Amino acid sequence: MTTQADAEVGFGGQQPKAVRKALGMLEAVAHLGPGATAKEIAHFAGVAPTTAYRMLNLLVAEGFLVRVPDLSGFALGRRTVELSRAAVETDTSPTLHETVEDLRSHTRFGLHVASFAGGRLRFVDQDPDHEIVGIALLAKNLHSNALGKIMLAHNTEMSVGLELRKLTDNTVCDSETLEAELSRIRLVGHAFENQECRMGRSALAVPIRNHGAEVVGGLCLQGSPLRVSPAEYEQLAFLHDGSRRLTGLL
Structure with a gap:
């Protein structure tokens, strides 16, 4: 009517x-x-x-x-x-980039944010001081990197029939092993990449959620395999705190 x-x-x-x-x-x-x-x-x-x-x-x-x-x-x-520019000028709340920049000021590691919108892994805020070498490989080989594993863990249908290409000697190429790892990621709330996409690089990632608690992206800390590890409690605490601060901003 x-x-x-x-x-x-x-x-x-x-x-x-x-x-x-x-x-x-x-x-x-x-x-x-x-x-x-x-x-x-x-x-x-x-x-x-x-x-x-x-x-x-x-x-x-x-x-x-x-x-x-x-x-x-x-x-x-x-x-x-x-x-968009007019909206930003009238909004006093922190933006995603401002929040991530503040987080970067508290770590010596590379810190990157990716979106999972539309079923694609896409970087929306890359650390300008820490280049992601071989970035094109990440979206094409989700099983081999921390952000990709977060995406697969929370979009279970995406792992069905996924091609598990071997990029390094550490890449997980067995579907059962990968599924077990994805289950663990859902349980513990973070993913780890140990030279699986590129030698000399390790990374930790945690999910970023919207206000409806849906996983819409990921926050990733990247660095040397000798320094980045899930055994480092402070790194995980830092990432989870950052994820909470980014809720609803992606």
Whole structure:
């Protein structure tokens, strides 16, 4: 039923639903990051593909989205960025980056944040002083790194039929061994990577949750195998405290 208020602003019929779908698609691009494909956006926003393509073209035409240079996907446009900037300027609560930067000031190790939105491992805040060597391997080999294991542990269907490539002599390539490790991760609340993706690098990771307690990403501490270890209680305490501070910011 169309109300008098709807009529006054020109809203009626299917228009409110269309607005909600368009906003959901903008949110999808924000979560999935630059290069998100139309199919990924439609799935994330719960919009039919044909409707998604039509709305994406409209959002691009209006400047809320742009196509990435190779035309394979989409990114946030100028008008959306302007709205985001205005929101940040009026919000006095700490942002994710500000919180992570404060955490970095209390550790000598590399500290990185990744998002799991859309079923992809994507770094959203990399430590500028600690480069992630071979970063492309992490998202493609979830079984071989601490963040990937956190993602698999809390998205159990993703480990079914997963290709367990051997990257180093330490990489876990047996499905039963991996499943046992993922069960342990869910129990203890952290994951450990011991030179499994790259020799000379170890890492600890803990989940980051939203306000609904769902795991939406991970916080990772990276360093030398001689210094980073789950036996170091202070490292785990630091990560869990950081995870609590990042709740709802990802």
